[in-house]
Amino acid sequence: MFEIWRPILMESTDGLPLATKISDLFINFPYDRLPADPLLQVVLRPECVAVLLAFYLVSKPIFLKLANVIDPKASWFVYSIAVHNFLLAVFSLVVVVYSWPVVIGHYQSYGAFDTYCDPNGTLWGSSGFGAWAFIFYISKYWEFVDTWILVLKGKKPSFLQIYHHTGIAFCMWVGVLSQSSWLKAVVLLNSIIHTLMYTYFLIKTISPKTEIKSAKYLTKAQIGQFFMGIFYSFGVLIMGEKCDTQSSRFGLACLQVYGYGLIALFVAFSKTKYRKKD
Numbered sequence: 001m002f003e004i005w006r007p008i009l010m011e012s013t014d015g016l017p018l019a020t021k022i023s024d025l026f027i028n029f030p031y032d033r034l035p036a037d038p039l040l041q042v043v044l045r046p047e048c049v050a051v052l053l054a055f056y057l058v059s060k061p062i063f064l065k066l067a068n069v070i071d072p073k074a075s076w077f078v079y080s081i082a083v084h085n086f087l088l089a090v091f092s093l094v095v096v097v098y099s100w101p102v103v104i105g106h107y108q109s110y111g112a113f114d115t116y117c118d119p120n121g122t123l124w125g126s127s128g129f130g131a132w133a134f135i136f137y138i139s140k141y142w143e144f145v146d147t148w149i150l151v152l153k154g155k156k157p158s159f160l161q162i163y164h165h166t167g168i169a170f171c172m173w174v175g176v177l178s179q180s181s182w183l184k185a186v187v188l189l190n191s192i193i194h195t196l197m198y199t200y201f202l203i204k205t206i207s208p209k210t211e212i213k214s215a216k217y218l219t220k221a222q223i224g225q226f227f228m229g230i231f232y233s234f235g236v237l238i239m240g241e242k243c244d245t246q247s248s249r250f251g252l253a254c255l256q257v258y259g260y261g262l263i264a265l266f267v268a269f270s271k272t273k274y275r276k277k278d
Helices: 022-026 038-042 046-058 060-067 075-110 112-117 129-142 144-152 159-178 183-206 215-242 246-274
Strands: none
Touching: 022 159, 022 246, 038 046, 046 159, 060 144, 075 112, 075 129, 075 144, 075 183, 112 215, 129 144, 129 159, 129 183, 144 159, 159 183, 159 246, 183 215, 215 246
16 A cells, blocks of 8 residues: 655744744844755755855856856766656656645545644644655756756756746745645646656656657646646735745745746747747
């Protein structure tokens, strides 16, 4: 019988949210409640997150210099890209396989409201969703490699890609610190899309000439997940403090604005890329 894997990974020493107010995210950050593991602190401390995002935004010149000494057609380089895509595809599938049953099981045990708002923290804590949300958040820094690969291949990363990677890392950071219930929309939907997306990247890396006619539907699915996530989570903002904390709603508001931007950018991308093929 399938057993749900509930990894133990906590973002605070007491299991409670590190942030409940907006000020907790920046001015009154509770450093004393951070886990002892220095690697976890890197992705939780506001100054460390700021440095990671800033480095990502200004890192292009560094990788341009490396691109001058790397042959993008070298077998070792192609193999490295394939491994990267394979690992992210498998990772995303693992998140799908284990996070969905956690949420569905919580709904069956606690009902719709407790699963939607998680007022008692049972979804995030004892049910195990929080650990998967935390792990998925950490993976957003791993995905920076996608952009660096493009630069090393001599290609210019699009604004869409830079905006995508930077925005989701920030929004998920706020969500993890606040133990936000709305992260379900991100983890559950995005893990499915990324399983398909990185599988597509893997195939194109191994066999660039292979034509995948269904690729345009993947772009449409990406746009669809943004609409679904925005629509699903909007109730948190409407219910306010009855559903989630101030810091969590701030993160959700950022995610909503970010999501509308992604929809516009992905629609423009889709029209440009697939206009001639239709």
